[in-house]
């Protein structure tokens with residue numbers, strides 16, 4: 001698998017059912033997706049692995065990303081095995097996913113035991129080839145810079161919430177300077193962005209659907225969206241965003257929506 005993060009990924013949060021999750025992954029690969037996003041906390045890494053196995057698409061053509069959960073961020077260099085150790089939990093994720101290497105491993109949140117030890121564990125996983133790329137998620141620019149300074153391995157991406165209600169202008173500019181990708185989570189605003197009149201107008205203009213417009217808007221702004229669906233028709237529909245080309249007026253119209261809302265803001269979130 002190349003280092004390049006594919007343009008669109010399949011999100012899998014809340015897709016916990018063994019069949020629905022494996023089938024969604026299979027449907028996505030069939031539709032053309034080559035990037036699947038999961039996390040330890042989603043409880044579905046095993047089902048994602050089943051979908052990868054069931055698909056005709058060879059595993060080494062698929063970019064598989066997962067995330068270390070907040071209570072697995074310690075690192076014990078003594079070599080003792082702990083369930084909640086960043087290094088050990090990554091090995092467990094690799095087993096559950098049933099892949100040779102994890103293409104991208106993120107720190108899910110800069111929370112709980114996140115610290116220098118976490119980054120050392122990531123460097124070790126990278127050096128040993130357990131993971132191909134290191135990423136972070138829900139990091140502020142300052143936290144990204146700090147992680148870049150401390151890591152030996154390159155940091156390739158920050159996965160953050162981004163949709164028409166939270167356009168993330170500053171993060172996109174920062175990512176450009178820092179040489180990292182922005183992976184856009186909740187790119188449909190968890191469904192909320194689909195009802196915006198601006199999104200609907202642009203959809204009508206392009207004979208596309210509101211979901212396709214949200215995904216195309218993310219791509220046009222340089223991010224890598226990972227829309228989640230467990231419905232094969234909507235999985236295909238969202239991938240169809242690649243055929244929708246928005247012009248600068250369309251992008252501007254959506255980016256300047258008045259309403260603003262951050263949908264994911266738990267108590268352990270950083271000071272955004």
Ligand SMILES: NC(=O)c1ccc[n+]([C@@H]2O[C@H](COP(=O)([O-])OP(=O)(O)OC[C@H]3O[C@@H](n4cnc5c(N)ncnc54)[C@H](OP(=O)(O)O)[C@@H]3O)[C@@H](O)[C@H]2O)c1
Pocket residue numbers: 010011012013014037038108137138159160184185186187188189190191194211212226227228229230231234235237238264
């Ligand atoms: N790093 C993080 O902290 C973090 C946080 C949140 C999310 N994520 C990742 O980002 C992924 C996407 O974000 P998300 O799941 O929060 O939200 P999202 O992708 O913005 O929206 C998903 C919702 O939209 C619906 N939907 C999907 N396609 C649709 C379409 N074409 N038309 C109408 N409705 C549609 C889905 O329902 P159906 O399934 O029924 O189609 C689901 O209810 C997650 O699954 C996860 O992998 C990461």
